[in-house]
Amino acid sequence: DTGVSQNPRHKITKRGQNVTFRCDPISEHNRLYWYRQTLGQGPEFLTYFQNEAQLEKSRLLSDRFSAERPKGSFSTLEIQRTEQGDSAMYLCASSSPTSPDTQYFGPGTRLTVL
Amino acid sequence: AQTVTQSQPEMSVQEAETVTLSCTYDTSESNYYLFWYKQPPSRQMILVIRQEAYKQQNATENRFSVNFQKAAKSFSLKISDSQLGDTAMYFCAFSGPNTGNQFYFGTGTSLTVIP
Numbered sequence: 001d002t003g004v005s006q007n008p009r010h011k012i013t014k015r016g017q018n019v020t021f022r023c024d025p026i027s028e029h030n031r032l033y034w035y036r037q038t039l040g041q042g043p044e045f046l047t048y049f050q051n052e053a054q055l056e057k058s059r060l061l062s063d064r065f066s067a068e069r070p071k072g073s074f075s076t077l078e079i080q081r082t083e084q085g086d087s088a089m090y091l092c093a094s095s096s097p098t099s100p101d102t103q104y105f106g107p108g109t110r111l112t113v114l
Numbered sequence: 115a116q117t118v119t120q121s122q123p124e125m126s127v128q129e130a131e132t133v134t135l136s137c138t139y140d141t142s143e144s145n146y147y148l149f150w151y152k153q154p155p156s157r158q159m160i161l162v163i164r165q166e167a168y169k170q171q172n173a174t175e176n177r178f179s180v181n182f183q184k185a186a187k188s189f190s191l192k193i194s195d196s197q198l199g200d201t202a203m204y205f206c207a208f209s210g211p212n213t214g215n216q217f218y219f220g221t222g223t224s225l226t227v228i229p
Contacts, residue, residue: 031215033216033217035217040221040222041221041222042118042205042207042219042220042221042222043159043205043217043219044219045216045217045218048214048216055214056214056216091159093159093217095215100211100215101147101164101209101211101215102147102149102161102164103209103215103217104161105151105158105159105160106158107158108158
């Protein structure tokens, strides 16, 4: 068990560019969550998957954001036409079928939009 | 909607002393879970302790314990024998099965342990 991993750890991009982040959950964890955390704030929920199905999306997830989990394992979060307001830490978490209430977090991807 | 409030943005404690971090929440759900997570300067969120709302007994994990007051919707974290490695942001979080177990976080308390 290597824990939740996220890549890249840091991403710097120019406004208007597209970026994609990847999350690999803990093996056999069927639920996968994405959160966004800005400086000085707690993480805010973006979306979650149960296996390959995306079950809920926050109003924070604008049309420029899309998330996938095609085979029920890893997930990607894509932001199109990035804006400076997208600068944040993007956290991924996963939970197991036997304990769906407890989430384990990855190290996050820090996005800076110039 | 669920809300979580942490009213102490910053706290400090002397090494080996005890400190209590406060958290209140609001929900209409009857079955839910409460958590404290620690986020050290390296930024990885680490689970500290978990409480199931239907259990009256307060959870404990080594030096960490909670005071769960369901009627008051209060969930404080007590850290005993504070260590330098306890320096971190501490987030209180709520989750419930009716909302897909997504987490609602407070704004965090920055704890500094002073040698």
